[in-house]
Amino acid sequence: MNGIHLFLFGVLPYLSVLIFLVVTIQRYRQQTFSYSSLSSQLLENRRHFWGSVPFHYGILLVLVGHVVAFLVPRAVLAWNGVPWRLYVLEGTALAAGLLTLFGIVQLLVRRASDRKTLKVTTPSDWVLYALLLVQVVTGILVAYMHGWGSSWFASALSPWLRSLVKLSPDVAGLATVPLMVKAHIVNAWLLILFFPFTRLVHVLVIPNPYLWRKPQLVVWNRPRGGREGA
Numbered sequence: 001m002n003g004i005h006l007f008l009f010g011v012l013p014y015l016s017v018l019i020f021l022v023v024t025i026q027r028y029r030q031q032t033f034s035y036s037s038l039s040s041q042l043l044e045n046r047r048h049f050w051g052s053v054p055f056h057y058g059i060l061l062v063l064v065g066h067v068v069a070f071l072v073p074r075a076v077l078a079w080n081g082v083p084w085r086l087y088v089l090e091g092t093a094l095a096a097g098l099l100t101l102f103g104i105v106q107l108l109v110r111r112a113s114d115r116k117t118l119k120v121t122t123p124s125d126w127v128l129y130a131l132l133l134v135q136v137v138t139g140i141l142v143a144y145m146h147g148w149g150s151s152w153f154a155s156a157l158s159p160w161l162r163s164l165v166k167l168s169p170d171v172a173g174l175a176t177v178p179l180m181v182k183a184h185i186v187n188a189w190l191l192i193l194f195f196p197f198t199r200l201v202h203v204l205v206i207p208n209p210y211l212w213r214k215p216q217l218v219v220w221n222r223p224r225g226g227r228e229g230a
Contacts, residue, residue: 005171005174005175006171008182008185008186009160009169009171009174009182009185010169010171012186012189012190013164013169013189014164015193016189016190016192016193017192019193019196020192020193020195020196023196023197024195024196024201027196027201028201047106047109047110047114048107048110050103050106051103051104051105051106051107051109051110052103052107053103054099054100054102054103054106055099055100055102055103055104055106055107056103057096057099057103058096058097058098058099058100058101058102058103059096059100059103061092061093061096061099062093062096062097062100062139065089065092065093065096065150066153069150069153069154069157069158070157070158070161070162073153073154073155073158073159074154076089076150076151076153076154077151077154077155080148080150080151086148086150086151089150090143090147090148090149090150093143093149093150094140094143094144097136097139097140097143098140100136101136101137101140104129104132104133104136105133107129108129108133111125111129124197124198124199125198125199127194127198128194128198128199128200131187131190131191131194132191134183134187135184135187135188135191138180138183138184138187139184141180142178142180142181142184145178145180146178146180146181156173156174156177157174157177157185159173160173160174
């Protein structure tokens with residue numbers, strides 16, 4: 001086992017989580033109002049809809065699948081014991097990945113082609129989009145090149161992830177994992193590391209105050225029916 005392998009799968013996960021926690025908390029304490037999606041929907045809505053909706057629904061399904069395989073790997077393996085159920089699960093996962101890819105490509109094209117949207121796009125946005133695109137593409141390639149991912153995720157990756165949670169990383173089992181799978185894993189940790197520096201932090205904040213705050217008062221600064229000074 002070489003040092004790079006140990007760093008990528010035994011050190012990088014902890015480093016990413018540490019930076020995620022420290023920067024996220026610090027940013028919330030010092031820049032609370034930066035916890036926003038900074039949506040550009042008002043600048044252009046049609047392509048935003050066809051990018052944002054497929055991306056969010058697709059990525060949500062993919063994440064749920066990963067979490068389930070991590071939490072209950074035996075149940076996943078038992079489900080996959082019946083061929084038609086395995087086909088349904090794999091087909092659904094691939095469809096969710098393709099839906100996510102369609103959405104993020106639409107968002108990227110929109111960012112690059114719409115003048116007003118491009119003007120408010122920051123360098124961190126481009127880095128974030130690049131990491132997300134790599135994550136989605138590598139995930140789809142893993143599903144295409146190395147079939148039955150739900151089964152080997154539950155049998156190979158779940159034990160490694162559990163070892164990380166127990167603070168006793170066992171990276172030996174990943175030595176024979178295909179290169180594309182390793183790229184997918186490493187990019188995921190890089191995405192987590194970069195997460196607190198991006199607009200994605202808005203997913204951590206639930207707008208509870210909206211449930212009990214007083215109604216917002218809107219004051220017009222000019223007559224509704226005419227122009228100022230009319």
